[in-house]
Amino acid sequence: xxxxxxxxxxxxxxxxxxxxxxxxxAFLPLxxxxxxxxxxxxxxxxxxxxxxxxxxxPVDMGGLCAGMSxxxxxxxxxxxxxxxxxxxxxxxxPVTIASYSIVGEKTTRTLEPLLxxxxxxxxxxxxxxxxxxxxxxxxxxxxxxxxTLATRLLAAGPNIVARLGDLLWLLAIxxxxxxMSVAAVCVAVMVSSRVNDPRAAEQLSMLVIIPLLAVFFGRxxxxxxxxxxxxxxxxxxxxxxxxxxLALAIQLFQRDTILTRWK
Amino acid sequence: xxxxxxxxxxYGSVKAVEGLTLxxxxxxxxxxxxxxxxxxxxxxxxxxxxxxxxSGRASVAGCELGRQDQDVRHRTGIxxxxxxxxxxxxxxxxxxxxxxxxxxxDIAGQVERYLRMLGLWDRRNEPVGTFSKGxxxxxAIARALVxxxxxxxxxxxxxxxxxxxxxxxxxxxxxxxxxxRTIFMCTHNLDEADRLCDRxxxxxxxxxxxxxPAALRRKLYGRTTVFHxxxxxxxxxQILQEVDGVHDARVVDNRVLVTLDDPEKQNPELVRKLVQxxxxxxxxxxxxxxxxxxYLQLVHSPED
Ligand SMILES: Nc1ncnc2c1ncn2[C@@H]1O[C@H](COP(=O)(O)OP(=O)(O)OP(=O)(O)O)[C@@H](O)[C@H]1O
Ligand SMILES: [Mg+2]
Numbered sequence: 005x006x007x008x009x010x011x012x013x014x015x016x017x018x019x020x021x022x023x024x025x026x027x028x029x030a031f032l033p034l035x036x037x038x039x040x041x042x043x044x045x046x047x048x049x050x051x052x053x054x055x056x057x058x059x060x061x062p063v064d065m066g067g068l069c070a071g072m073s074x075x076x077x078x079x080x081x082x083x084x085x086x087x088x089x090x091x092x093x094x095x096x097x098p099v100t101i102a103s104y105s106i107v108g109e110k111t112t113r114t115l116e117p118l119l120x121x122x123x124x125x126x127x128x129x130x131x132x133x134x135x136x137x138x139x140x141x142x143x144x145x146x147x148x149x150x151x152t153l154a155t156r157l158l159a160a161g162p163n164i165v166a167r168l169g170d171l172l173w174l175l176a177i178x179x180x181x182x183x184m185s186v187a188a189v190c191v192a193v194m195v196s197s198r199v200n201d202p203r204a205a206e207q208l209s210m211l212v213i214i215p216l217l218a219v220f221f222g223r224x225x226x227x228x229x230x231x232x233x234x235x236x237x238x239x240x241x242x243x244x245x246x247x248x249x250l251a252l253a254i255q256l257f258q259r260d261t262i263l264t265r266w267k
Numbered sequence: 268x269x270x271x272x273x274x275x276x277x278y279g280s281v282k283a284v285e286g287l288t289l290x291x292x293x294x295x296x297x298x299x300x301x302x303x304x305x306x307x308x309x310x311x312x313x314x315x316x317x318x319x320x321x322s323g324r325a326s327v328a329g330c331e332l333g334r335q336d337q338d339v340r341h342r343t344g345i346x347x348x349x350x351x352x353x354x355x356x357x358x359x360x361x362x363x364x365x366x367x368x369x370x371x372x373d374i375a376g377q378v379e380r381y382l383r384m385l386g387l388w389d390r391r392n393e394p395v396g397t398f399s400k401g402x403x404x405x406x407a408i409a410r411a412l413v414x415x416x417x418x419x420x421x422x423x424x425x426x427x428x429x430x431x432x433x434x435x436x437x438x439x440x441x442x443x444x445x446x447x448r449t450i451f452m453c454t455h456n457l458d459e460a461d462r463l464c465d466r467x468x469x470x471x472x473x474x475x476x477x478x479x480p481a482a483l484r485r486k487l488y489g490r491t492t493v494f495h496x497x498x499x500x501x502x503x504x505q506i507l508q509e510v511d512g513v514h515d516a517r518v519v520d521n522r523v524l525v526t527l528d529d530p531e532k533q534n535p536e537l538v539r540k541l542v543q544x545x546x547x548x549x550x551x552x553x554x555x556x557x558x559x560x561x562y563l564q565l566v567h568s569p570e571d
Contacts, residue, residue, distance in 0.1 A: 010367045021355040113349035120315050121368040122340040260318045
């Protein structure tokens with residue numbers, strides 16, 4: 005465990021000096037947290053939301069908005085849309101960090117001396133993986149915390165504030181978010197063991213956000229709704245997927261392959 | 268300390284190393300010479316348990332490759348072809364990171380010892396990105412040594428260094444040799460191999476020759492004594508060639524070159540004969556073949 009921690013600390017002191025990485029890790033959560041706050045603020049100060057009746061809402065919001073006024077439901081609807089985009093944070097940050105931390109070591113030729121030490125492949129992968137997952141999870145939780153705080157300060161309807169403490173959101177942020185990070189890291193590791201340019205690795209691994217975007221647009225188009233059942237199913241599916249991805253990533257990340265596969 | 272039997276590595280259809288058999292004793296400094304693409308780096312990587320072997324077997328510091336790879340990694344230190352240091356972090360942290368990974372007990376002590384030994388102590392807190400090539404190479408050597416490995420692998424330790432830095436690194440290696448370390452050194456620098464190594468293997472995918480530098484010279488060319496004379500006369504050639512053990516004698520300008528088996532024994536007689544024939548001898552010396560002559564002859568031999 006000590007070796008894993010040593011790798012994590014080394015990754016952080018190296019990778020956060022890279023401007024691309026720092027930009028992604030710092031700005032993405034900032035922007036994705038700011039947008040829903042701004043929307044809430046504009047809606048709050050902008051108009052007479054209470055004039056909107058429940059009848060104007062998408063049909064499927066009815067269930068989720070139980071006990072809310074039309075205005076509150078509109079706000080809640082907007083917020084929940086953006087929270088889906090917010091879930092990009094636990095996907096994008098690990099992909100960026102892991103792409104640079106693995107392929108970056110190939111390009112600086114530091115991987116060979118590292119692999120010559122008696123560190124096990126599992127320890128090395130755990131270190132690199134956690135170095136990518138931890139900042140992502142912290143950024144997700146931090147962003148959510150700021151957002152919750154902002155809804156309070158902006159005096160959004162108390163119903164909305166209360167809703168953010170619902171099982172639905174807690175599950176999404178505290179369970180699905182970290183699970184998504186782990187999946188993203190596995191994909192980045194797999195891509196990195198085959199690709200030799202960090203930016204190419206990053207772009208290729210970014211394909212992991214496609215399922216999220218599918219959910220986002222599917223939601224907008226009204227194909228399905230986000231509720232506790234869906235989140236639970238997602239969490240369960242992610243556990244299974246992660247097990248498979250982890251096994252595959254460890255399989256692909258072999259000293260021999262990583263060092264000698266150049267194309 | 269390093270034993271290999273028919274060690275072979277293929278990359279797909281590329282044959283990088285074929286049937287390498289070596290036995291390197293503890294405390295020996297072994298020079299591994301060969302042209303670009305000969306398979307030197309590949310050999311070192313196999314012996315450090317970085318890449319798998321295709322066939323054959325090898326043991327390093329008593330551990331069998333393929334079965335005790337972690338132990339091999341524990342007991343070897345490697346200076347890789349590219350220094351491969353972390354540019355953003357300090358020299359000291361670079362070293363202590365590796366000391367940690369090797370489970371070194373007195374990390375601070377070992378790090379200080381090697382930073383001082385290589386003259387980097389004063390700059391220990393600076394990020395390695397600001398270091399010159401020579402300093403990086405020295406730090407990479409320190410990294411290879413920080414866990415006191417039983418066997419040290421050096422892949423071209425002085426290539427890409429200026430003469431002064433190369434000299435520094437070379438004398439450092441000479442110091443390691445004095446300490447009795449086992450060193451396996453790849454190099455293109457024949458003079459360096461000649462001076463530092465106990466034995467030399469000349470290699471191009473397979474081992475072409477293996478012996479001490481002096482024996483390699485002798486084997487290929489015999490030994491040659493040079494007589495510098497005031498005036499050289501061709502009739503003396505005849506006289507010299509009659510001496511037992513002399514293979515060849517010729518005149519070049521006012522020098523006489525004699526190729527013979529055992530100069531220590533035969534030179535006095537040759538001198539006597541020349542003086543008796545009326546030659547005025549100015550100097551007597553040995554013509555040293557450079558390792559380069561031998562190397563080029565082997566590496567370009569048509570049989571391959
Ligand atoms: N990862 C790889 N995949 C395929 N072929 C490789 C790989 N690495 C090396 N080779 C081939 O193996 C042979 C030996 O390469 P190696 O790097 O061991 O040579 P070298 O003796 O170290 O050369 P140099 O003096 O240039 O460093 C070369 O023909 C090279 O093209
Ligand atoms: Mg090489």
